[in-house]
Amino acid sequence: MRTITxxxxxxxxxxxxxxxxACDTASSPTxxxxxxxxxxxxxxxxxxxxxxxxxxxxxxxxxDDFGQVLPFVNVLTAEERxxxxxxxxxxxxxxxxxxxxxxxxxxxxxxxxxSACAAGVTAERANISLYDTLLAGDLPADVRQxxxxxxxxxxxxxxxxxxxxx
Numbered sequence: 001m002r003t004i005t006x007x008x009x010x011x012x013x014x015x016x017x018x019x020x021x022a023c024d025t026a027s028s029p030t031x032x033x034x035x036x037x038x039x040x041x042x043x044x045x046x047x048x049x050x051x052x053x054x055x056x057x058x059x060x061x062x063x064d065d066f067g068q069v070l071p072f073v074n075v076l077t078a079e080e081r082x083x084x085x086x087x088x089x090x091x092x093x094x095x096x097x098x099x100x101x102x103x104x105x106x107x108x109x110x111x112x113x114x115s116a117c118a119a120g121v122t123a124e125r126a127n128i129s130l131y132d133t134l135l136a137g138d139l140p141a142d143v144r145q146x147x148x149x150x151x152x153x154x155x156x157x158x159x160x161x162x163x164x165x166x
Contacts, residue, residue: 038093041143044134045089046098048147051130052083055123057102061109062116069113071161075120078158082150089143113165120162127154 059076063069083100090097110116131151135144 040137041093041140042095044137044139045086045095045143047130048134048150049083049086049090049098050101051127052079052086052150053098053100054102054107055079055127056083057100057104058107058123059120061104061107062113064104065109066113066116071120071158071165072116075158075161078153082153085146085150089146092142117162117166121159121166124154124159124162127151128159 056076056079059072059079062072063076066072087097108119110119128151131147131154135147135151139147
């Protein structure tokens with residue numbers, strides 16, 4: 001049984017820095033509308049959807065290990081809505097959305113619900129930070145709205161729920 005640690009979550013979060021640097025719109029050409037070019041936008045959408053997929057899979061693993069426990073049942077449903085909202089952004093642009101590359105057998109598992117909740121706190125903070133980074137760019141209005149909504153749900157709903165149970 002693998003456990004996820006704060007160190008692991010920070011390593012994942014810090015691993016995003018080179019990606020963000022590569023997406024610097026100040027040195028990249030922009031589209032006529034002044035929004036991020038398609039390749040940059042695809043990279044940002046991919047970071048968002050993969051983060052949502054990873055959370056879905058980890059939270060599903062907790063449910064598989066411990067049963068229909070709160071807040072994981074509720075947060076899993078929300079994460080599925082988040083990834084679906086990002087997938088719709090791909091569809092709007094006639095782009096193929098990536099499939100979820102994560103499997104329950106390949107993700108971290110926890111020794112208790114409380115340790116899973118503590119990891120949820122770390123994961124949601126990393127998710128909020130990711131969306132802060134993604135929102136710093138010049139985004140189309142629909143992308144900005146989805147990213148803002150997903151960030152707000154993590155900050156106002158998921159993080160407090162995991163803080164209460166950890």
